[in-house]
Amino acid sequence: MFPYDEMFASHLNSLETKHLRRKLITVDSPQDKFLFFHKKKYLSFGSNSYLGIAQHPQLLKSGRKALQKWGTGSGGSRLITGNYSIHEELERKIASLKGQEDALVFPSGFQTNVSVLNAILNNEWIVFCDRLNHASLLDGIRFSGAKIILYKHIDMNDLEEKAKKFSGQKGIIITDGVFSMDGDIAPLHHIVEIAHKYGFLTMVDDAHGTGILGDDGGGSSSFWCVKGLIDIEMGTFSKAFASEGGFVAARKPIIEYLRHMARGFMFSTALPPHVAAISLKAIEISQKEPWRREKLLTLSQKLRQRLKIRGWKVFDDITPIIPLLLSSPQEALDLASFLREKGIFVPAIRPPAVKQSRLRISLMATHTEEDLDRLVEELDAWKNKSL
Ligand SMILES: Cc1ncc(COP(=O)(O)O)c(C=O)c1O
Incomplete structure (x- = not known):
């Protein structure tokens, strides 16, 4: 073995002993409530395709039409030859969905x-960052060299106390929406209030x-009635x-600045045009079929209630993401594999993705009450087995 390979192998071995080694599953079906992998069909509670539209006929049709028209790849950066009218149409649509003046689309979220934060921040900035923000936000902040002030998760008193100390300096409050x-x-209405009080920008x-929250699917800002009041919405x-693909929506000067400064926009091949066409159609479907959002939130509420009654520690939230907190990485793996034996897939999430291991249940608008029954029954069976 090459000496460096030994170093990598020994790291992997140490992950194995702590039950933190990952194994990829190889999926062989579209992202709907049934997933096929390793030659078996599973009822899945593990996809982020919340609205359940990955096989929507209109979405497939718009993708096929765009493929016929524009071919496969985009051929270059948006600044050279990769800029298509469909990218611009998508940007207008997302700006309107978010109640912002303009938007910019990137190849991934x-x-x-990482690109937006590195374009905007440098070591003169103070960043107030929720402790549980997504890894891509944390990486973006770290790479920029800005001073990072972590505040307790969703704790507005802690945020305000910290913000007060840096009042008058160049700062930004950054949080996940969900x-x-x-x-x-995140309570965005309070975050906007604190930002205005101390003169900081906000990024969500x-x-x-x-697509999930707000009557129009505009998201967390719509849910909290602060649509258009967040400075930078991603x-x-x-x-x-x-x-x-990813996007950022904001006032015109911010977006135009990013067109000139965001390196992931400037130095990366644009999203293929047919992918932009699919995104555009998906926004339209989410607006024309609000029942998907409504059903998703109803199912989420019902499942939370049922799990709570059965003694699972479940937070009082409304989103389709429902974590079942467990005592160790091993327990998370054991429960996930128990469910898999019964034909149900729920991913085990372990450090470093989270501090406390868990099963992350995510619902889709295509799930039914009977699907929830199946999940709850098997979770009951696991509890009874462990007694
Ligand atoms: C909160 C959050 N932000 C950003 C991303 C990155 O988005 P993408 O998967 O489109 O790269 C993810 C993806 O997992 C996410 O959960």
């Missing part, structure tokens, strides 16, 4: 966060709220919209 592993919602990563097309 992760790339959006937290990806806990499923709770609404990867998991966009999100992805890769979750509720069943597509790919």
Whole structure:
């Protein structure tokens, strides 16, 4: 073995002994409530395709039409030859959904966060960052060299106390809209208030709220009635919209600045035009079929109640992300594999993705009450087995 390989192998071995080694599953079906992998069909509670539209006939049709028209790849950066009218149309649509003046689309959500933060921040900035913010936000802040002040998760007293100390300096408050592993919602109305009081900007990563929250699917800002009041709103097309790519929506000067300064926009090949077409159609479907959002939130509420009655520690939230907190990585793996034996897939989430291991249940608008029954029954069976 090459000496460096030994170093990598020994790290992997240490992960194995702590039950933290990952094994990829190889999926062989679209992202709907049934997943096929390793030659078996599973009822899945593990996808971020919350609205359940990955096989929507209109979405497939618009993708096929765009493929016919524009071919496969985009051929270059948006600044060279990769800029298509469909990218611009998508940007107008997302700006309007978010109540902002303008928007910019990137090849992925992760790339959006890292690029936007590095374009805007430097070591003169103070960043107030929720402790549980997504890894792409944390990486973006770290790479920028800005001073990072972590505040307690969703704790507005802690945020305000910290913000007060830096009043008058160049600062920004950054939070997830919906937290990806806990499923709770940041109180954006309070965050905007604190930012205005102390003269800071706000940035929200609404990867998991966009398309889901608010009557119009506008996301967390719509839910808290602060649509258009967040300075920089980021999100992805890769979750509720069943597509790919990230976006940022903001006032015109911020977006124009990012067109000139965001390196992940400047130095990366644009999203293929047919993917942009799929995203655009997905937003339209989410607006024309609000029943998907309504059903999703009803199912989420019902499942939470049922789990609570059965003694599971479940937070009082409304989103389709429902974590079941467990005592150790091993317990998370054991429960996940117990469910898999029964034909149900729920992913085990372990450090470093989270501090406390858990099963992350995520619901889709295509789930039914009977699907919830099946999940609850098997969770009961696990509890009874462990007594
Ligand atoms: C909160 C949050 N932000 C950003 C991202 C990155 O988005 P993408 O998967 O489109 O790169 C994710 C994806 O997991 C996320 O959960």
